Amino acid sequence: MANTRHKVNIIGHKNPDTDSICSALAYTYLKNQLGDNATYEARRAGQVNRETEFVLKHFDVEAPRLCTDVSPQVKDIDIRRQPGIDAEMSVRAAWTMMRDVEIDTLCAVGPDRELQGLISIKDIANANMDLFDTEVLSKAGTSYRNVLSTLEGQMLVGDPDARITRGRIFIGTSPEIMDGAVHPGDLVLVTNRYEVQMCAIDCGAGAIVVCCGSAVPRTILARAQEKGCMVITTPFDSYAAARLISTAAPVRHFMRTRDLMLFSVNTPVEDARKVMASVRHRYFPVLDENGKYCGVISRRNMLNVHRKQVIMVDHNERGQAVDGLEQAEILEVIDHHRLGSLETTEPVYFRNVPVGCTATIVYTIFGEKNIPIPKAIAGLLLSAILSDTLMFRSPTSTMLDKAAAEALAVIAEEDIPTYAEQMFEAGADLAGRTADDVFFSDFKVFSRGDAKFGVGQSIYMTAKSIAAAEALVKPFLTEALAQAGVPMVFFMCTNMKDQTTDLLFCGQDAGEIVSEAFHTGVQDGMAVLPGVVSRKKQLIPPLMAAIQARQG
DSSP states (O other): OOOOOEEEEEEOOSSOOHHHHHHHHHHHHHHHHHTOSEEEEEEESSOOOHHHHHHHHHTTOOOOEEOOBOSOBGGGBOOBOOOOBOTTSBHHHHHHHHHHHTOSEEEEEOTTOOEEEEEEHHHHHHHHHOTTOTTHHHHTTOBHHHHHHHHTOEEEESOTTOBOOSOOEEEOOOHHHHTTTSOTTOEEEEOSOHHHHHHHHHTTOSEEEEOTTOOOOHHHHHHHHHHTOEEEEOSSOHHHHHHHHGGGSBGGGTSBOSSOOOEETTSBHHHHHHHHHHSOOSEEEEEOTTSOEEEEEEGGGGGSBOOOEEEEESOOOGGGSOBTGGGSEEEEEEEOSOOOSOOOSSOOEEEEOOSSOHHHHHHHHHHHHTOOOOHHHHHHHHHHHHHHTTTTTSTTOOHHHHHHHHHHHHHHTOOHHHHHHHHHHHHHOOTTOOHHHHHHTTEEEEEETTEEEEEEEEEESSHHHHHHHHHHHGGGHHHHHHHHTSSEEEEEEEETTTTEEEEEEEETTHHHHHHHHHTOOOBTTEEEEETOOOIIIIIHHHHHHHHHHHHO
16 A cells, blocks of 8 residues: 655744745755655745745735644644445444444535534433323334334335334224224334234324244235335334334434534644543544544544654744744754754754755755756746845855855846846835834744844835835834744844845843944934945844853
8 A cells, every 4th residue: 555645844934034935946856856755835934025926926926825823734644544424324333333334423524525414422412301292203203114124124104214203102902902092193113913903004104014934824914004104114123113113214313413622633633632621522523624524533632643744944043933943853954053942852864054045955956856947947946045135235144145145046047137036126115004014024033142132124225215114113023022022023124235134122121132243333223324235144143242242
């Protein structure tokens, strides 16, 4: 039997930038082309910013699906794929199925697999113990087919598809007892005695059940036909037939349909555990992504949780990673940043290269694996490199980045200066944007020891765009500080052409730390930093050094 292909998520950091999205998409294409026993899917850990939107639209590529948490979900455990049952199934048939497949709960579903209710072995036991409900078959509108199946019987007179709509279950023993006791519509269990059978019919019985497989005389059949009375024969004796007959009722009459304890395949395992611990049910229905029944789970299933498998691109710090990472299995890390606070339970493939962009590393791997790069993928990789290196102006940019970009530009059929200007202008467009959107569109949290702070950055082509961005973001900094949950936040308004950054900041002692880190004055919550354009190489190290010097 062929091995089941498992899914691996390739995902970048929170508040993804163009490199994070494009490298995830390109590396996903590469891994799927290599054809191992897995299906790779690119995901994103946040909203796509305007620059990346432009890139994806330009090369006609769909954005990855959003993934904010890689904690295990119900879909990551072994769901018992127990088929749903028809709500018309008899109680006896349901009990037999439970016994044969060793399960104590069955789920009733409609034609489109919509969950209608569930019945447990406890529900069946309660139904069987209600010995005085002699009208159960009529109350439930039981099909005669259920009666025939339950009693392993044969219908001699009547329509098997008819339903019992009135009357009680009655055991006919003698004409003297039956006279006045059998009412119209009753279902009467009789023996082979001719006079008992005839008496039941003449009393207006809706059906008679002849036990012990006894032959039924033609005169009885003719009289039953005349009076509209069903005639059924069963091989069971009167005692067994009387015990069994009520179990012909359909499960819909007994099943629970309201306030059902159920889960979606997307329900976090931890949430499911809490619910299971609060009730005494054993099995719980599971609905798929479309809200359709797909199986059941029990507490025992929780013992074997399959952790989500993840490949991290463009980050290796826990604080920048998607939530739930500690409960996932990290397979690879492809990155160009400093080593952060990430820990793994097992060895992983870790590729960290001091270049200006993760996409440069991905491009190199394409060459190593001899995988041709399609035009759209080349365009994505090119865009990531131009974005992260500020079109080779960033001090993080290397000759490897430039060589990769030039080669990719040929495949993507793009002129680097023209395309880069279009891309940066799209990212700088502030029309309709909020301060929250601008500040957090490319925001990362950095930590080392007790030092922790967040930095956002936007790249602009003109002083007019920078002034507009500063006017939007500056009043928002206090709120951004609260949302980020860190002691200090910084925002880089970088002028790509002038190679200058206006650094906005908020937080305790943030102004003094900026002044000490860059030996410059600060005014009105801002410092001008000529020549500083790289967050990773030019901003973070001095800030970290200044903060740690104060702490220590």
